Amino acid sequence: MYVTAEPVFSAEPVVEIAHGVVGYADRPVLRDVSLSAAAGEVVAILGANGSGKSTLIRAILGLVPLRGGTVRLFGTPLKRFRQWRRVGYVPQRLGAGSGVPATVGEVVASGRLARRGVLRPPGAADRAAVTAALTAVGLAERAAEPVATLSGGQQQRTLIARALAGEPELLVLDEPTAGVDASSQTAFADALRGFVDTGGTVLLVAHELGPLQPLINRAVVVHDGKIAHDGAAPVPAGHHAAPDHDHVHPHAPEEPPGVCLT
Numbered sequence: 001m002y003v004t005a006e007p008v009f010s011a012e013p014v015v016e017i018a019h020g021v022v023g024y025a026d027r028p029v030l031r032d033v034s035l036s037a038a039a040g041e042v043v044a045i046l047g048a049n050g051s052g053k054s055t056l057i058r059a060i061l062g063l064v065p066l067r068g069g070t071v072r073l074f075g076t077p078l079k080r081f082r083q084w085r086r087v088g089y090v091p092q093r094l095g096a097g098s099g100v101p102a103t104v105g106e107v108v109a110s111g112r113l114a115r116r117g118v119l120r121p122p123g124a125a126d127r128a129a130v131t132a133a134l135t136a137v138g139l140a141e142r143a144a145e146p147v148a149t150l151s152g153g154q155q156q157r158t159l160i161a162r163a164l165a166g167e168p169e170l171l172v173l174d175e176p177t178a179g180v181d182a183s184s185q186t187a188f189a190d191a192l193r194g195f196v197d198t199g200g201t202v203l204l205v206a207h208e209l210g211p212l213q214p215l216i217n218r219a220v221v222v223h224d225g226k227i228a229h230d231g232a233a234p235v236p237a238g239h240h241a242a243p244d245h246d247h248v249h250p251h252a253p254e255e256p257p258g259v260c261l262t
């Protein structure tokens with residue numbers, strides 16, 4: 001039923017949705033979706049606008065109810081899952097700076113709350129995790145600045161740092177690089193690489209993979225309420241013809257075939 005990219009991953013899925021059915025009002029969006037991701041996998045969720053990519057990850061996180069099927073996180077049925085500190089989520093277009101007079105450092109530090117609890121003051125481990133997360137996204141120098149003064153891409157990186165600061169095992173990202181400048185995309189790809197190198201699992205919705213392409217070891221395409229493809233990541237047109245293409249695919253030893261998304 002599933003296609004896993006590499007056989008070395010541990011047997012128990014980090015994320016598993018089986019025969020998921022989701023809709024809004026009387027409108028079905030996902031009709032029968034099954035997907036699982038093992039520890040260490042970086043899964044890109046692709047598909048046309050409105051195909052249900054965001055709905056899929058929101059259903060996996062319990063943010064929209066399932067009308068049918070089941071979801072498990074780290075082997076536990078969603079209804080009984082309480083270990084949310086193991087999950088970092090960056091929603092689409094949150095707008096970190098909108099009306100919030102917080103500094104970059106404060107926003108990132110808020111990512112520790114689920115881990116340390118609201119009433120306990122931050123300790124050395126909290127401060128170290130915040131610094132590491134800021135460094136990972138290339139914003140260590142900007143910690144004292146109000147988020148509102150940052151570019152959209154830098155604000156997006158702030159949100160990703162906030163998720164990383166919680167030291168999650170699973171990162172769920174909804175279009176993390178949409179509308180983000182090239183340097184922020186590269187900084188984000190570097191941060192994600194660091195996360196994956198320490199064994200993290202990533203589920204991300206994307207339109208364009210861009211600098212993330214080498215990190216992706218599996219792509220899932222949502223089409224017509226179902227999973228239309230589950231396997232190798234698509235290769236951008238002309239990619240292999242580029243003079244600087246060196247045929248190194250760190251997580252995908254076999255050359256993946258191209259995939260038509262629409």
Ligand SMILES: Nc1ncnc2c1ncn2[C@@H]1O[C@H](COP(=O)(O)OP(=O)(O)OP(=O)(O)O)[C@@H](O)[C@H]1O
Nearest residue numbers: 024025029047048049050051052053054055056205
């Ligand atoms: N809260 C909601 N209430 C009603 N309809 C919704 C809601 N959220 C999404 N939809 C609809 O469900 C469908 C799937 O939306 P979804 O955001 O999951 O798609 P997507 O693939 O992530 O799209 P995009 O690439 O444009 O972000 C769309 O037709 C959308 O209009």
